Amino acid sequence: MQFDAEGRERVVSYQSRQMKPAEKNYPVHDKELLAMRYALIKFRVYLLGKQTFAVYTDHASLRTAMKSPHLSQRMARWLSFFAECNFVVHYKPGKNNILADALSRRPDYDPRRLTRHQDIPDDDDDCATCVTLGINATVSSPVLPLRQQIADAYARQADAPNT
Template sequence: AFQTLKLKLFSAPILLLPEGSEDFVVYCDVSLKGFGAVLMQREKVIAYASRQLRKNEENYTTHDLELGAVVFALRLWRHYLYGTKSTVYTDHKSLQYILDKKELNMRQRRWIELLSDYDCVIRYHPGKANVVTDALSIKDKEPIRVRALVVTVHNNLPEKI
């Protein structure tokens, strides 16, 4: 049973290497604690990313934070996304129209300039459906300490996997 479990754990890929340079999709989210993003290709996860907000970012407007999450992901995965068509999903509906906006602050203008380097389209994705990036962005600053842990292993575990 142990060998079967070991085989299943090692053969089930969690992250995959990208195949070619097309069909990239980025999901972004932000919370009051940090940014979260997932890079996918053909419905398979290539990479996860998250980081805490810096002190100055804690004062940003919601619009700037959501745009900042997109910029965070694009900068991080530039080597995958630069020069390729990609779709960026965010749970902030108004970001779809950011390129058409006339009045932007300096930070937004700088970030829009960065967005223009990429061949990406920003689309709306409801927050409730954006579970993974939501979890990545909410990550606590302090690690959770576990005082007790109970693990139950059933005889039919390989069948359940």
């Protein structure tokens, strides 16, 4: 989240991906941790230097997941990765997190609508707004026209004579 000129919270980026076949068999709790892990990996470069950042989830039990005495090997590996980051988990019900909840239910991510050889792209460079199953992380991601403007500026600079 980022604050605008009036002090209101604004989401800078959401992220999403389709689950792999094995991941679809995970218990719900592990799926939520998987989403959190994916977001932290995806935005890691922005988050490691942060003092403390917030992770918002619509799954209340994630607040206590790191204190659970009964961990699977997978959860233990993920929690050791989470220990590298300094974050606080906040519960935000899906009905109060409208954008993340709506985007996590995108119709083009419905596996029943996919053909056998069709794939959903892991990353959409055309937009700066994506989702991760109700988890928000603060990241600035330029949209395609800005990227093109930067590339064009570099090309013009390379063509300019040295003075």
